[in-house]
Amino acid sequence: MSTDYQKAREALGIRLRELRLTAPGGRLTGTHLADRCGWHKSKVSKLENGRTTPTPADLRNWAEGTGQPETYDELLHRLRGFESHTRSWRRQLAAGHKPVQDARNAEHARTRTFHVWQGAMVVGILQTPDYARAVFTRFTELQRSPRDIEEAVASRMKRQEALYDSTKRFHIVMWEAALRALICSPSVLAAQLDRLTGVIGLPSVDLGIIPLSAPLKIPPATAFWIYDERQVIVENWHAELWIDEESSMDTYLRTWRTLRESAVYGTEAHRLVNAARHALEQD
Incomplete structure (x- = not known):
C-alpha cells in the first residue's frame, strides 16, 4: 500500500x-x-x-x-x-474490465506525451486483439471479475487509434522478457511480435527494448504510464495507483530515464524482436 x-x-x-x-x-x-x-x-x-x-x-x-x-x-x-489515488482492482473490476479500459481511454484522449515502462508483457497500446484477449482472460481469472473480455478488448483496440494521431508521442521502454513471456499461446505471441516489428518506425512511437543481457542501474520493476508529466498510473497486483504529487512524479520520470539508458532502438530493437520470434519457431 x-x-x-x-x-x-x-x-x-x-x-x-x-x-x-x-x-x-x-x-x-x-x-x-x-x-x-x-x-x-x-x-x-x-x-x-x-x-x-x-x-x-x-x-x-x-x-x-x-x-x-x-x-x-x-x-x-x-x-x-x-x-x-489508490483504485483497488476489487472495486474497479466489480463491473468488469471494460469500465477500467474506458477510464484509461479518457486519460489517453487528453494526453499528448506518454512515457511508458513495461517489463512483463507487451504494453496495451501495442497489443493485438488476440494477445489482449489472452491478457484479459488471465487477469479475469486472477481477480475473479466479470468476464466482459470482448468488450474490454474492443475498448483497448479503440485506444490504438492514438498511434496515428500526429499530435501524440509515445516513448515506450520494454524489457526483452516481455517479448518472450508466454502469457498467451506461441502462435498468438508470434503474431504479436510481428505487430511490434511494424510499430518500430511509426512517427508517433519511440520503442526501446532493454536486452536481457544489458547492464541495469536499477531493477526493472513495476509497470507504469506517465501522462504529460502531470499524472502517473502504476499497476500493482491489488490496485492501480494514480499519482499526481510533484516529487513522486519526478521519481517516476527519473526511473523511466534511468531504464531508458539500458534500452536499444531501431535496428537493434528489431533484432531482439526477431530473435524472440525465431525462438518461437524453434520450440
Whole structure:
C-alpha cells in the first residue's frame, strides 16, 4: 500500500476518533459506538487506527452514531480524496474490465506525451486483439471479475487509434522478457511480435527494448504510464495507483530515464524482436 494512501487513511481515522470523543451527548466508548452501529467492537479500533478502509456506509453509520450526521459529507469527501489515488482492482473490476479500459481511454484522449515502462508483457497500446484477449482472460481469472473480455478488448483496440494521431508521442521502454513471456499461446505471441516489428518506425512511437543481457542501474520493476508529466498510473497486483504529487512524479520520470539508458532502438530493437520470434519457431 502506498505511504500517501496509508497516511490519508490514518488521518481519516484520527478524524473519526475526534467525532467519537466529542459526540454531542457526551464522549462515546468504542464499544458503545459499535453497539449503535451494529458492529463488532474491534471495527471501531481498526477504523480509527487506519488499519482498514471504511465504506461510505461505514462513514454514514459513524456520523449518525456519534450524533453528528452533518459530518457525513465531509467524511465522504476525505474518503473519495484518497481513494481516487489508490483504485483497488476489487472495486474497479466489480463491473468488469471494460469500465477500467474506458477510464484509461479518457486519460489517453487528453494526453499528448506518454512515457511508458513495461517489463512483463507487451504494453496495451501495442497489443493485438488476440494477445489482449489472452491478457484479459488471465487477469479475469486472477481477480475473479466479470468476464466482459470482448468488450474490454474492443475498448483497448479503440485506444490504438492514438498511434496515428500526429499530435501524440509515445516513448515506450520494454524489457526483452516481455517479448518472450508466454502469457498467451506461441502462435498468438508470434503474431504479436510481428505487430511490434511494424510499430518500430511509426512517427508517433519511440520503442526501446532493454536486452536481457544489458547492464541495469536499477531493477526493472513495476509497470507504469506517465501522462504529460502531470499524472502517473502504476499497476500493482491489488490496485492501480494514480499519482499526481510533484516529487513522486519526478521519481517516476527519473526511473523511466534511468531504464531508458539500458534500452536499444531501431535496428537493434528489431533484432531482439526477431530473435524472440525465431525462438518461437524453434520450440
